[in-house]
Amino acid sequence: MTTYHKIPSIPSLTDFPKPITALSFDPVSDILWAGSDAGRVLAYYGNQGMKGVTFQVGGSQAVSKISAADNYVRALGVSSDRLGSWTKGGMNKWFFR
Numbered sequence: 001m002t003t004y005h006k007i008p009s010i011p012s013l014t015d016f017p018k019p020i021t022a023l024s025f026d027p028v029s030d031i032l033w034a035g036s037d038a039g040r041v042l043a044y045y046g047n048q049g050m051k052g053v054t055f056q057v058g059g060s061q062a063v064s065k066i067s068a069a070d071n072y073v074r075a076l077g078v079s080s081d082r083l084g085s086w087t088k089g090g091m092n093k094w095f096f097r
Helices: none
Strands: 020-025 031-036 040-045 050-056 063-068 072-077 083-087 092-096
Touching: 020 063, 031 063, 031 072, 040 063, 040 072, 050 083
Parallel strands: none
Antiparallel strands: 020 031, 031 040, 040 050, 063 072, 072 083, 083 092
């Protein structure tokens, strides 16, 4: 029988002062991807909510969708004309308008 273990909330969002507009759980690792109202995507990993990689979707409009797969993360801006991509284990691959 498994037991439920409550973990603490994600720490204060000092590096993420804008409201969160999109969330995605990573399917292959312990990462929560969060998109902000300012067009940035930030990774929170582990049960302590440590901050990881961050990348810009492009522009300053909100992130509307985040898609995480086994080797990449893609995010779409709210205006639907901006797309950002990051390859896991690498650098920000590109953003397109």
